[in-house]
Amino acid sequence: MRAVLTSTQWIFFVIVLFFTASCADHRVASIPQTHLPPEIGTPSSKTIPAGYHHKKSRPGIVESLIRTARKELHHGQPEAAFQTLERALNIDGQDSLVWHLMAKTRSVQGQYGQAESLARKSNTLSADNASLRKKNWRLIANALEKQGRIQEASLAKQKSM
Amino acid sequence: MKKKILILLLMGCTALFLGYFYKFNTVVQERFQGRLWELPAQIYARPLEIYPAMHLVPDLFEKELRLMGYRRKKDWKGLENPGSYVRMKNTFDLFCRSFNFGDDQALARHIRIRIKNNEVVDVxxxxxxxxxxxxxxxxVVIGRFYPSSMEDRVLVKLDQLPPLLVKAIVAVEDRTFYTHYGIDPKSILRAMVVNVKKKRLSQGGSTLTQQLAKNFFLTREKSFVRKINEVFMAAALELHFTKEQILEAYMNEVYLGQDGKRAIHGFGLAADFYFGKSPADLAPQEMALLVGMLKGPSGYNPRLHPDRAKERRNLVLNLMADQNLLSPSELKRALAAPLNVIEKTRLGHSPFPYYLDLVKRQLLKEYNEADLRAMGLRIFTTLDPQVQLAAEQAVAGFLNKRNKKIQTGLVVTSRAxxxxxALVGGRASAKGGFNRALDATRPIGSLVKPAIYFTALDRPDIYSMISRINDNSIKIKNADGTMWQPQNFDKKSHGTVTLYKALANSYNVSTVRLGMALGVDAVADTLERMGQAPPKPWLPSMLLGSIEMSPVQVARIYHTLASGGFYTPARAIRVIYTPDGERLQxxxxxxEQRLNPGAVFLLNKILQGAVLQGTGKSLSRWVSSNLAFAGKTGTSNGYRDSWFAGFSGSRLAVVWVGRDDNRSCGLTGATGALQIFGRVMxxxxxxxxxxxxxxxxxxGIIDPATGARTDENCSGAxxxxxxxxxxxEKYRPCTRGNQIREKEKTQPSRKLKPANLMDWLKEVLK
Incomplete structure (x- = not known):
């Protein structure tokens, strides 16, 4: 019985070690791991993972500012929401959700040029978040449509599907 | 007949009187309709926001607290007033001041902040x-723009002032204030008796209303006519305004001291100037001191004449007690209290004149100077005092023992x-003067190269990071028929090199060849899209950075790269409020997306390589290579200009080092500007x-020897x-020697293939 317990502890220890090691890697490794173990897939150019997996968790304060901004947006205070999001950006400028919400805010305000640019910016940061990318494309499609760029808009719409 | 004359005379007098009164009445009405005072503009740094898990260096934090005018106390018992703090190792106890942020009114409050390993662990x-x-x-207040009168004041509403202060003023200056009509005949009579006795005009017997009228509309000379005018004015004031309005105006108007050229007016500013507090936080004896000073702000200046000031204060305190404004015990306590006047620290000249210069220039584009100096605007800037201090320290640290003629210009911006x-315009950070960060436009040397390589990478059908370009010498014919033969820094030719190697090592010849193949116009167009169009004519020498820019302009183009191709106008001002709290702007x-994000990504990868392995290598002396900075050095002909531009995940900075007389400073981009950059970061x-x-x-998995696709198991891939x-598309399987043995293949080893950026770059740059 005692031996079993020890081996469980061992497994746990190894898992923790493995987890820590993978975290450490994520800090600097901006180049995707090219030496994928064979079981993941054939390493032809097409299957090399394209995304940097930005798996770090969002700081609590950014989370809370995002909540505030959503509330402000909901209560019809888009400018206040934008200001709140700018504060969030000062803490983490690479958070694709913050940029997305900024785009949404500008869209609500009818500033479609900015809405489009901000959504495109969010897209450059959300390679690992397909659903957010779709939302951004929807914003872009709408912004383009409102600016009378119908053809571009329909292309964008396709990407949002 | 006599009676008629008398009536006529009387009517004439009445008409004259009414006419006179009408004149002053109009003046008073007009004055009160417009702006009562010229108010200086206040320029603020960005407010420091502290939250758990944020990076905060205790010493830098304390420096910022000092700049904010917070006073350090020995222990928490000393935290009696807002604007003070206690530091126990890395734990700070703050008694924060109340402050109107425009979008939020913060009240005075106690906060405890614990920092561990430069990280906030608890708030x-x-x-x-x-x-x-x-x-x-x-x-932090980084400066003020004063009106020409140099009058400074902080407006306060009557309900923001403690009632005791208001009562004390009435008790000392004008006891019948609430019952008279602007003039108090009894006290005038009393004053006249004194004047006749002394045979000169020394006593005024003025009511508060008269004092206000005098300050607002009349000269300071003491004459009989002026006195008459004062009476008329006071009556006009009382006719149009309530007692509360008059009192509020009085308390904001009065002169209460001098700070160099700056005149201290009103109780709002005086409370801050003498005690570092808002009026609401004043203790009774502090109120008494200020009220006592109304009689003669220079004579009773507590900093110059503490004894006299204390005597006067105690007199006022006794008077307050006589009027039942203080209980006997309160009086006793107040009389025993020391003066408690703070040292003059916070409100001198700006701590950051170069940055203030930047802000002022931006404001003058939209406001005229007179308004700027008089409207009392509250201007919130983006200056980060901790970054600014670090930048100034870095400049001083590097230039300290060098030739006094070597100058610098530096700007730090946020990447997002x-x-x-932060902005430093020269070595004399505290004095200001010629602002090199804004005004020194100098040849940018190799800092131009990323524009060329971007232009190439944006044509993916022709160029990629591993495309090979020729580094053998080239001669180019100038417009005037002369020949130009660019040379590499090491005077050597490197044969055929890849695009990334040529940029990371900043080779000149291959860059010029590449630029000529792309076309100088195409490169100029890229620069324009990045944010700074080069002036015409566009000559081939532009490819090696003969174009001139200021550090701020360079920061503009590099920011477009740092942001992934999105042009973002630089900002020094976030928001401007009027004194009433209304948002002006x-x-x-x-x-705005200007560049293809994919090509920017490829370029930035090379710029990271330039720091890790290329010309920017020595940055590792200052910052960890884990931060993976991207950057580019620049050196102009004859070591006249030393440049470095670079960015991390959160900040971008551009540094220029050189001499105003355009002589050689003897520094390359790496030995000069980069060293300052490293110190700051x-x-x-x-x-x-x-x-x-x-x-x-x-x-793609590429064999660097052939440039073709290969298997991931190939060594060197x-x-x-x-x-x-x-x-x-070209694919080449591993050659025999390259093939990893079957055994190793089943257990892929990290050593065989690049595990991270560092290995990868070592690989590609060798």
Whole structure:
């Protein structure tokens, strides 16, 4: 019985070690791991993972500012929401959700040029978040449509599907 | 007959009287309709926001607290007033001041901040014990723009003033204030008796209303006519305004001291100037001191004449007690209290004149100077005092023992929003003067190269990071028929090199060849899209950076790279409020996609390589290579200009070093500007530069020897990013010698293939 317990502890220890090691890697490794173990897939150019997996968790304060901004947006205070999001950006400028919400805010305000640019910016940061990318494309499609760029808009719409 | 004359005379007098009164009445009405005072503009740094898990260096934090005018106390018992703090090792107890942020009014409150290993671990209210998500502190005042009169004041509303202060003023200056009609005949009579006795006009017997009228409309000379005018004015004031309005105007108007050229007016500013407090926080004896000073602000100046000031204060305190404004015990306590006047520290000249210069220039584009100096605007800037201090320290540290003629210009911005966080315009940071960060336009040398390489990478059908270009010498015919033969820094030719190697090592010849192949116009167009069009004519020498820019202009183009191709106008001002708290103007973040994000990504990868392995290598002396900075050095002909531009995950900075007389400073980009850049970055927090891979980028496994695709198991194989759809089609399997043995193949080893950027770059640059 005692031996079993020890081996469980061992497994746990190894898992923790493995987890820590993978975290450490994520800090600097901006180049995707090219030496994928064979079981993941054939390493032809097409299957090399394209995304940097930005798996770090969002700081609590950014989370809370995002909540505030959503509330402000909901209560019809888009400018206040934008200001709140700018504060969030000062803490983490690479958070694709913050940029997305900024785009949404500008869209609500009818500033479609900015809405489009901000959504495109969010897209450059959300390679690992397909659903957010779709939302951004929807914003872009709408912004383009409102600016009378119908053809571009329909292309964008396709990407949002 | 006599009676008629008398009546006529009387009517004449009445008409004259009415006419006279009418004249003053109009003056008073007009004055009160417009702006009562010229108010200086206040310029604030960004307010420091503190939250758990944020990076905060205790010493830098304390420096900022000092700049905010917070006073250090020995222990928490000393935290009696807002604007004070206690530091126990890395735990700070703050009694924060109340402050109107425009979008939020913060009240005076106690906060405890614990820092461990330069990270905030806890923020809480020490009284209730509850944790606080974020605390925003009142910002550092970085300057004021004064009206020509040099009158300074902080407007306060009557209800913001403690009632005791108001009562004390009435008790001392004008006891019958609430019952008279602007003039108090009894006290005038009394004054006249004194004047006749002394045979000169010394006593005024003025009511508060008269004093206000005198300050507002009349000269300071003491004459009979002026006295008459004063009476008329006072009557006009009383006719149109309530007692409360008159009192409020009086309390904001009065002169209460001098600070160099600056005249201290009103109780709002005086409370801050003498006690570092808002009026609401004044203790009775402090109120008494200020009220006592009304009689003669220079004679009773507590800093110059403490004894006289104390005597006068105690007289006022006794008077207050006589009027039952203080109980006997309160009086006793107040009389025993020391003066408690603070040292003059906070409100001198600006601590950051170069940055203030930047702000002023931006404001003058939209406001005229007279308004700026008189409207009492509250201007919130993006200056980060901690970054600014680090930058100034870095400049001093580097230039300290060097030739006095060597100068510098430096700007730091945030990567996400392009807010200007710090700006240094020369070595004399405290004095200001010629602002090189804005006005020294100098040849940018190799800093231009990324524009050329971007232009190439944006044509993925022809160029990729691993395309080979020729570095053998070239001669180019100038417009005037002369020949130009660019040379490499090491005077050598490197044969055929890849694009990334040529840029990371900043080879001149291959760059000129590449630029000529792309076309000088195409490069100029890229520069324009990056944010700064080069002046015409566009000559081939532009390819080696003969074009001139200021550090701020260079920062503009590099920011477009740092942001992944999105042009973002730099901002030094966030928002401007009127003194009434109304938002006058906000300068929100705006962005515009100018460059293909995929090509920018490839370029930034090379710029990271330039820091890790190329010309910017010596940055590792200052910052960890884990931060993966991207950057570029620049040196102009004859070592006249030394440049470095670079960015981390959170900040961008551009540094120029050189001489005003345009002589050689003897420094390259790496031995000069880069060293200052490194010093700055080592003192402030930076997020690692993790380049997000845009949608239009994909990776290919490439054999660097052939440039063809290969198997991932081949030794020496590396993954290279390409614009999607442009990974080389040519595929070559491993040659025999290259093949990894079967045994190793089943257990892929990290050593065989590049595990991270560092290995990858070592690989590609060898």
């Amino acid at each position: 809480r209210n020490p009284k209730s014990g509850s944790a606080v998500k974020m605390v925003r502190l009142d910002p 929003s392009n807010e200007i966080q 906000r300068y929100p973040l705006t962005i 080592s003192k402030i927090s930076n997020a690692p530069l993790v380049l997000a891979v845009p949608e239009n980028v994909e990776w 590396m993954s290279v990013p390409f614009i999607r759809g442009f990974v080389p």
